[in-house]
Amino acid sequence: LEYVMVSLVWNWGSFATLSYRDPDDAMRMVQVRDFLAGQSWFDVSQHRVNPPHGGPMHWSRLVDMPIAGLVLALRPLVGAATAEIIASITVPFATLGVICLGLYRGLRNFLGVHRAVLSVALLVTCVPILVQVAPLRIDHHGWQIAMAALVLMGLLYENPRAGGWTMGLAMAMWLHISSEGLPFAALTGGILGLLYIARSQEWPRLIRYAGILAIGSPLLLLGTRGWTAGLEVHCDSMSPVYVAPLALLFPLLWAGKMVAGDTSMVRRTAPLAIGGIAAATLFLGSAGPCLAGPFETMDPLVYDIWYKGVLEGLPIWQQDWATRGVILLPSLFGIAAFALALRDETETRRRIIWFCLLALATGGLALAILVMRAMSFAHLFVLPGLAVLIARIYPRIAALSFMPA
Numbered sequence: 001l002e003y004v005m006v007s008l009v010w011n012w013g014s015f016a017t018l019s020y021r022d023p024d025d026a027m028r029m030v031q032v033r034d035f036l037a038g039q040s041w042f043d044v045s046q047h048r049v050n051p052p053h054g055g056p057m058h059w060s061r062l063v064d065m066p067i068a069g070l071v072l073a074l075r076p077l078v079g080a081a082t083a084e085i086i087a088s089i090t091v092p093f094a095t096l097g098v099i100c101l102g103l104y105r106g107l108r109n110f111l112g113v114h115r116a117v118l119s120v121a122l123l124v125t126c127v128p129i130l131v132q133v134a135p136l137r138i139d140h141h142g143w144q145i146a147m148a149a150l151v152l153m154g155l156l157y158e159n160p161r162a163g164g165w166t167m168g169l170a171m172a173m174w175l176h177i178s179s180e181g182l183p184f185a186a187l188t189g190g191i192l193g194l195l196y197i198a199r200s201q202e203w204p205r206l207i208r209y210a211g212i213l214a215i216g217s218p219l220l221l222l223g224t225r226g227w228t229a230g231l232e233v234h235c236d237s238m239s240p241v242y243v244a245p246l247a248l249l250f251p252l253l254w255a256g257k258m259v260a261g262d263t264s265m266v267r268r269t270a271p272l273a274i275g276g277i278a279a280a281t282l283f284l285g286s287a288g289p290c291l292a293g294p295f296e297t298m299d300p301l302v303y304d305i306w307y308k309g310v311l312e313g314l315p316i317w318q319q320d321w322a323t324r325g326v327i328l329l330p331s332l333f334g335i336a337a338f339a340l341a342l343r344d345e346t347e348t349r350r351r352i353i354w355f356c357l358l359a360l361a362t363g364g365l366a367l368a369i370l371v372m373r374a375m376s377f378a379h380l381f382v383l384p385g386l387a388v389l390i391a392r393i394y395p396r397i398a399a400l401s402f403m404p405a
Contacts, residue, residue, distance in 0.1 A: 011134065015135070021137065025088075025137060028138050066087075067091050071084055074086055096133040102152065103383065106152050119386075126376075140177050144174055152380070160203070161205070171188060171213060176220040187367075191363075192206040203262060207254060221239070256270060316370075326375070336389070360381045
């Protein structure tokens with residue numbers, strides 16, 4: 001509540017004129033306005049861009065819906081302009097609420113209530129996350145972080161079935177919101193595969209995650225783009241080139257487990273290896289220019305003049321030293337805390353969870369090093385480690401008799 005109040009006061013002067021800090025936020029509101037004015041659900045192009053053909057945006061209608069719903073509900077009461085202001089303020093805070101709830105719900109049973117609350121308190125001091133859920137920040141970045149929090153929540157569920165459903169639904173939504181979730185989908189799938197190899201009881205979590213991705217991804221694609229646009233190949237958004245490997249992986253995992261069984265680690269590894277190799281082969285054979293990355297297919301002039309100037313898409317070695325520190329330090333402290341917890345844990349199941357958190361945090365850091373905008377996900381994943389680290393050193397801090405120390 002205090003963060004909300006401070007944010008409102010801090011940004012108060014920007015509300016009346018909808019002074020968005022990023023052009024993408026302004027374009028998102030334009031897209032919502034066009035949709036409410038009658039533009040087709042399946043048409044997310046901007047017809048004012050590159051007239052008369054229009055500019056294909058490949059943006060997700062899912063992100064438009066909370067904004068459009070609030071504007072539509074409030075417009076008769078306060079007018080269109082005020083409704084847009086309220087929606088632009090409310091939706092980012094609602095997104096932050098989802099992130100906080102997902103983080104707390106996931107950690108409550110594993111770390112206990114107090115450390116889970118401490119993790120949430122650390123969350124609302126994490127600048128790379130807060131800038132994506134600040135008032136007027138209505139683009140898709142905040143919702144990506146929210147889906148990442150729900151993926152983490154599902155990973156920590158004791159019930160593997162509920163965990164698999166949660167992780168699969170959250171990741172399917174994340175991939176549809178932005179293809180930036182693809183490396184995290186692979187990272188999470190790899191972690192779930194290792195979980196299953198270690199414990200056969202984790203099969204329900206893995207197969208539900210794979211199944212929801214295989215079924216939910218094409219349904220979301222067709223449900224928001226339609227048949228014609230849904231079958232087009234785009235490297236910078238969810239399209240058949242990314243859906244096909246997911247659709248292949250699920251039946252191969254299922255059939256492989258039925259044939260090999262799960263009575264040994266070797267038998268549990270076999271379907272994972274076969275399914276993973278087959279899905280990777282399909283992607284490598286069908287991705288074409290997308291193998292170079294989502295933005296490498298741009299016109300070279302656009303790529304050099306525009307994209308290379310977008311710092312959030314560049315690797316750590318092209319950032320200034322201050323930014324490098326912001327990217328690295330929280331993750332390194334969190335990873336160290338996970339390693340210490342893994343070393344000291346005696347219960348087998350909890351050791352496995354600590355290993356999963358360590359792997360998720362390490363993978364998140366690796367991706368943040370390659371692409372700066374992945375920093376917010378990396379910092380989210382290390383929050384439990386930072387909370388545990390603070391809890392470990394707090395008794396020594398509390399014992400100090402000299403208050404400034």
